[in-house]
Amino acid sequence: MGILSIGAAHDLPGAVDLTAPGAFAWWYCDLVDAQGDGVVLIAFMGLPFLAGYHEGRDRPCDRPGLNFVVYRGGKPTFYLLQEHEHANVTLLPHEWLWEFGESRLRLEWKGDDVTLTAALDLKVPGSRERCRVALDVTGPASRIAATDGDPRHHWCPIAPTATGHVTVDTGSDAGWALEGRAYLDANTSRVPLSQLGLSSWQWGRIAFPERELIFYAMTPESGGPEEPLVLSVRPGQPAMLDEKTPFAWGPKRHQRYGLTWHESVTLRCPLGHVVCVKVLHVVEKGPFYLRFLIEARCEATGETGRGFAELVDVARIDRPWQRPFVRMRTHRASGPNSAWVPLFNGPRSGRAMRLLRHWFGVSRAPGAGP
Numbered sequence: 001m002g003i004l005s006i007g008a009a010h011d012l013p014g015a016v017d018l019t020a021p022g023a024f025a026w027w028y029c030d031l032v033d034a035q036g037d038g039v040v041l042i043a044f045m046g047l048p049f050l051a052g053y054h055e056g057r058d059r060p061c062d063r064p065g066l067n068f069v070v071y072r073g074g075k076p077t078f079y080l081l082q083e084h085e086h087a088n089v090t091l092l093p094h095e096w097l098w099e100f101g102e103s104r105l106r107l108e109w110k111g112d113d114v115t116l117t118a119a120l121d122l123k124v125p126g127s128r129e130r131c132r133v134a135l136d137v138t139g140p141a142s143r144i145a146a147t148d149g150d151p152r153h154h155w156c157p158i159a160p161t162a163t164g165h166v167t168v169d170t171g172s173d174a175g176w177a178l179e180g181r182a183y184l185d186a187n188t189s190r191v192p193l194s195q196l197g198l199s200s201w202q203w204g205r206i207a208f209p210e211r212e213l214i215f216y217a218m219t220p221e222s223g224g225p226e227e228p229l230v231l232s233v234r235p236g237q238p239a240m241l242d243e244k245t246p247f248a249w250g251p252k253r254h255q256r257y258g259l260t261w262h263e264s265v266t267l268r269c270p271l272g273h274v275v276c277v278k279v280l281h282v283v284e285k286g287p288f289y290l291r292f293l294i295e296a297r298c299e300a301t302g303e304t305g306r307g308f309a310e311l312v313d314v315a316r317i318d319r320p321w322q323r324p325f326v327r328m329r330t331h332r333a334s335g336p337n338s339a340w341v342p343l344f345n346g347p348r349s350g351r352a353m354r355l356l357r358h359w360f361g362v363s364r365a366p367g368a369g370p
Contacts, residue, residue: 022192126342
């Protein structure tokens with residue numbers, strides 16, 4: 001691929017630049033069960049989707065944070081996008097240790113396996129409750145050959161065929177637990193997203209019973225042909241890669257903010273099998289970003305799997321009119337915050353009441369921000 005390079009996890013520390021204006025790095029983990037319920041956890045240093053970040057003035061070390069979401073029954077039942085102050089964050093990339101306030105994440109290599117352990121302790125805006133999460137993910141480190149591409153933009157599927165367990169306690173919804181297939185990757189850039197020559201990308205991962213299928217379609221800003229990529233990974237085996245076979249996108253749908261997305265896509269895995277992917281639920285809706293719960297079927301074997309997918313329209317990111325709305329969905333752990341933050345962060349149930357408490361009480365408490 002010309003737009004990004006693919007490399008090994010041990011090359012990631014050298015690919016991360018935390019001081020270059022507009023650069024970014026995020027580490028992504030999701031966990032999904034056979035019914036399609038799951039969680040997504042993202043630890044980031046400089047997220048291009050934050051208000052004002054796309055202009056390329058901030059440094060990654062100035063805008064760190066966490067995004068944690070729970071999906072049940074095709075809906076997000078808990079959502080939190082939380083920024084932290086630089087002084088409250090510790091990142092040791094060569095030791096694979098992250099601390100965001102009271103939350104701690106660690107990556108460890110044990111032989112050929114990778115383990116992610118996360119203990120999150122997150123403020124819930126508009127309440128005295130906290131969200132506490134215990135996440136453990138273990139799987140074989142990916143054995144994917146490096147590919148040449150833009151050396152500034154680095155993607156690594158760290159452990160694409162992992163399994164995991166998570167427990168979530170949000171105070172009002174205590175003790176929810178889930179086990180399933182897990183996926184872990186990282187994406188870094190030394191320059192702002194707007195300088196990578198990228199118009200849009202569509203990514204997804206599917207947990208089939210015996211393998212993981214990852215697809216990635218990147219559209220150049222120049223208007224050239226879409227760059228397709230399909231990875232097929234079996235636990236403990238070298239990844240198989242196809243970068244040549246175009247995707248066949250299904251019927252278009254138009255989202256209310258103007259984004260166009262496809263109900264389905266048909267692709268060919270590196271084994272030559274035809275795989276049909278369809279969207280089950282659109283679970284995150286925004287003017288430049290959509291996240292989907294998906295289901296796929298392999299025509300050759302009949303096996304089915306579920307997972308997550310996303311669509312990003314780079315040109316739409318961080319338009320001035322969007323920034324107040326993005327700030328509504330972003331909770332700054334040390335404040336100040338939008339007065340509407342409790343309506344979009346925390347457990348889905350009880351958000352209206354938390355918003356009222358925030359307006360008439362919590363928002364005027366010492367240290368809570370305006």
